[in-house]
Amino acid sequence: DCVIQVINPNTSQAMTATIAGAARAVAAPGTKILAVCPPEGAPSIEGHFDEAIAAIGVLQQVKLGREAGVSGHIIACFGDPGLLAARELASRPVVGIAEAAMHMATLVATRFSIVTTLPRTLIIARHLLHQYGFERHCAALHAIDLPVLTLEDGSGLAQKKVREQCIKAKQHDGSGAIVLGCGGMADLARELTQELGIPVIDGVSAAVKMIESLHALGLSTSKHGDLDFPLVKPLSGMFGSFNG
Ligand SMILES: NC(=O)NC1=NC(=O)NC1=O
Numbered sequence: 001d002c003v004i005q006v007i008n009p010n011t012s013q014a015m016t017a018t019i020a021g022a023a024r025a026v027a028a029p030g031t032k033i034l035a036v037c038p039p040e041g042a043p044s045i046e047g048h049f050d051e052a053i054a055a056i057g058v059l060q061q062v063k064l065g066r067e068a069g070v071s072g073h074i075i076a077c078f079g080d081p082g083l084l085a086a087r088e089l090a091s092r093p094v095v096g097i098a099e100a101a102m103h104m105a106t107l108v109a110t111r112f113s114i115v116t117t118l119p120r121t122l123i124i125a126r127h128l129l130h131q132y133g134f135e136r137h138c139a140a141l142h143a144i145d146l147p148v149l150t151l152e153d154g155s156g157l158a159q160k161k162v163r164e165q166c167i168k169a170k171q172h173d174g175s176g177a178i179v180l181g182c183g184g185m186a187d188l189a190r191e192l193t194q195e196l197g198i199p200v201i202d203g204v205s206a207a208v209k210m211i212e213s214l215h216a217l218g219l220s221t222s223k224h225g226d227l228d229f230p231l232v233k234p235l236s237g238m239f240g241s242f243n244g
Contacts (some may be wrong), residue, residue, distance in 0.1 A: 002072070002215045004208060005065035005240045006036040008183060009054035009077040010044050014152040015184045019076045019204050022186030026205040028212055034070065036061050044148035045077050046118050055082030061093065062086045063242065072211035074100075076183040076204050077115060079124045087227045089242075094216040094221060097186075097203025098125065101179040102134045106207040109176030109200050113141040113169035115162055116181025117151075119143040125181055139175035142168065151184035162188055163195075170198050177201060 006023045008016040020035030027033050027207045038057025042050040059082055062073050072093040075083055081095025088093045105112035114125050122141050129135045157206035161184055166178050177199040180189055191201035214220070221227050235242050 001032065002028070002070075002212055003032045003034060003070045004072050004074060004211050005070040005124050005188050006035045006063065006074045006076055006204070006208075007058055007061045007065075008031055009036070009041070009058050009075060009081050009232075010050075010148070011039070011041050011057075012043050012149060012152060013037070013045075015086070015149070017047050018187055019183050021078075022189075022202060022204040023074070025190075026208050027028055029224060031207070031208070031212055034065070034068075036065075040188055041108070045079060045081065046148055047120055048124070048217065050075075050106060050126070051079050051081040051203065052158050054079075055085060056177035058082035059089055060088055066091055071215045074204070074207040074211060076207070078181045078183065078203065080128060083153050084227070087221045088230050090221050091223075092220050093211055095207040095214075096209050097183060098179075098223075099132050099203075100201035100210050101201045102129070102137070102236075103210070104201050105177040105179050105199070108140065108201075111137055111173075111175040112177040112179050112201075113139050113173045114179045115165040115169060115183045115185075116141065116142045116143050117146060117148050117158075119145055121181075140169060140173040141154040141181075148182060148184060152184065158184075159188060163192060166192055166196055168197075179203070 014035045040059040075096045142165040186204040194202040
């Protein structure tokens with residue numbers, strides 16, 4: 001059986017539930033989803049500073065998941081915060097929702113667009129496109145210009161803006177697929193795909209299927225080279241929980 005730890009790096013319980021729902025909707029019958037978020041940290045992640053804070057929470061959860069013997073870990077925030085650090089700490093695979101959605105998009109379209117939240121986080125998506133080697137696959141990036149947690153405020157405004165930006169992307173970008181750029185948008189992909197007639201891809205569900213595939217193939221994070229476990233040294237103060 002496959003047990004996947006899905007980590008919402010922000011501390012929003014509502015968004016953790018949205019993410020968990022999207023993961024469970026696609027999980028195979030033998031797959032168990034453990035949805036978690038850090039007890040402390042940022043209620044939403046909307047920039048480089050928030051990402052640095054969130055990365056510590058991600059690492060704490062990855063350590064707990066490793067100790068619990070999970071089959072793999074998902075970082076369910078579109079900045080993939082702490083991804084490589086998490087891979088050093090983990091024994092099993094770690095997949096970020098941005099990389100998962102981008103990989104899936106390249107399998108169904110020659111170019112994709114991204115629809116994310118705040119304009120200031122567009123640079124984070126651009127950095128990831130560069131890091132993952134997908135820059136030439138991304139036709140355009142759009143932002144709904146609303147804070148992340150409006151996706152959980154029940155007003156429907158953020159969801160309306162996501163739909164509008166997806167329609168704009170479909171009409172103007174010349175791309176064949178759209179990547180949703182936030183964990184909180186995970187529940188919108190299926191309906192938008194059907195309504196708009198273009199693949200709209202959510203990274204949470206994409207990451208679940210990637211971890212299941214890695215598990216089935218017996219593939220785990222390579223410990224040969226730079227993703228080997230961290231060098232052992234006495235970490236002090238608040239970081240002491242990482243020792244041993
Ligand atoms: N681009 C984003 O909105 N990233 C995110 N911030 C969060 O708090 N969760 C996300 O997925």
